[in-house]
Amino acid sequence: MTVQIPRGTQDILPGEVEKWNYIENTAKKICENYQYREIRTPIFEYTELFQKGVGDTTDIVQKEMYTFDDRGGRSLTLRPEGTAPVVRSFIGHKMFGNAVQPVKLYYNGPMFRYERPQAGRFRQFVQFGVEALGSEDPAIDAEVIALAMDIYKQLGLKNVKLVINSLGDKESRLRHREALIDHFKPHIGEFCADCQKRLEQNPLRILDCKKDHDHPLMKTAPSILDYLNDASKAYFDKVLQFLGTLGIPYEIDPGLVRGLDYYVHTCFEIMSNAEGFGAITTLCGGGRYNGLVEEMGGPETPGIGFALSIERLLAALDAEGIELPVGHRTDCYVVAIGEETKPAAFKLLQALRSAGFSADQDYLGRKVKAQFKAADRVKAAFVAVIGEEELRAGKASVRNMATGEQKELPLEGFITAFKDMANRGEA
Template structure:
């Protein structure tokens, strides 16, 4: 019996992986422009990190984590998101002590959630995210949003919608929290068991419930924006001003609630409005988390960041019909005729590769016609032909596969010739 791939995972094969590489390279280029440095954290951490960092009332912690006990009887969990691990690393390595502040980091890597697989959603998925730690300046909120928008736009997406909200500081959230409890408590029995459990623990999470999203009380729930104190309101107005200054279009949605417990102040989502993208339109989500570093054992340190799925990005590109400029072909295919030429081609191919040319040759003793067909399949830009006559003269024939031109070139000059082309 053949072994099948686990449900909710995928093999990314040649011909497709090049698109992933292009996207990841674009992410790195944009992070470099914004001076964000890459950090790589373990794919599994102590379970407590996510319980404390993500929040025990979240769906991720309650239902979706891959958790196991190791041989030392320690509870470990495959990371379901990137922020908690990055902040843990920030604390572990005392990055807060660096004279270069804020600390600006990014990551790209696989995450794991046990959820129902559907279009653009997998149990193992790749997340790109950034974290800026150490600044309470609202301009860095705008910077993080600008980075995310620029990333999507650089790949050719146009049908984007940025939605922002403020969750306020601790004082604002406490006032809003009590208002939500008072609003939902008389009829909480009409809601799902998750909402009932969250009423006292974290009533804000009720607003993010997918089962009861159409309940009439959801439409009349108190908005956090009505409970913002002066500081929180002024902070949010500054963020909006900076976004306007950057010519970034956005809408304010008082009902936007991110699904993780650590958010406060700025919260945001970037959505795709492309026709045919699907019912779940969110591409990217993030926000400010000023208490998370302290929760994980570090000093009082503000932070803001976002995370996005590469899989959902690819779905959005497909929905908009965007073709990424990915070159999957080879530069040169070297055709050999005869045993002596076949031996010589080994060193010719190596010289071309060392010079930076993507080069291929025949390994199956194919006839000349079959070798040319192989070159066509590989979309070779140039075919270099070496037969016994050419070998005796110390030359090769170089054919431009687009123009059809063919020139005789000395073997010793081949690299120089192709470099000039």
């Protein structure tokens, strides 16, 4: 019986891996330009971390986590998102005491959620995210958004839009919460079981319901923007002002929410407008979470961040027909003619690699013609041939595969001569 790959996972094969590396390296370089530094956290954590950091009432915690007991009976969970582990590390390593503030971090790695697989959604998926901890300046909200937009821009995406909203401060949210309860309560029986539970626990999450999003009451629900106090309005206006200064267009959506109590002020999503992209248009989501560090046992520390899906980014690139500048590179393919030439060819191969060139040779005992075909298949720029005559003369015959020109180079000092030839692209 053949063992199949688990549902909701994927193999990323040669030819595709290069695209992933290019995207991740581009994002990392942008983060470094913004002075964000990489952090790596474990793939599994104690379950309690996500119950606190994601929220007991969320679908992620209630329905989607991969949770198991270890041999000591401790409950562990494969991480479903990246913010809670980063905040846990921030507290545990007392980064709030770092001399350089705010603490600006980025992460990249696999996350796990048990949900129905579909286009652009997997049970194991890769998130790239940033977190800025320690500043309540509206400018850093704009910085985080600009960083995310820069990633998509530098990768060539054009059909993207920024959607933004304010959740206000605690006072504003409390007033909005009461208005939501009054709005939905008379007809809550028309909503799904999850929404009925959310009415008292967390009514803001009703607005996020996928089952009842077409219910008429959703369209007439009280807008958080109508309940912002003066301080919250001023904060939101400053964020929008900074975005305007940077020339970043945005669309305000009062229905864009984050359900957990520690999310305040700015929340945003970046979406694809590309034709044929699919039903799931969100590429990236983020927001400000000023109460999360405190909720998890640390000192009161404001924070803001975002997470983007690499899989959805790749889908958006495909939808816009964007080809990334990646490919397999072979600088030189070494061809050995005859058994006695193999040691010299193998030595030359390793010398090329040690000098920083991408090089390969035949390991299947193929004839000379077949070896040249193999060099073509790997798109070798040059082929170095060592036959019996070349071996006796202490030389290798080097062919430029683009022009067909050929030149003999001495085996002694071959690398120096080959470097010069490769730099000039001649044979």
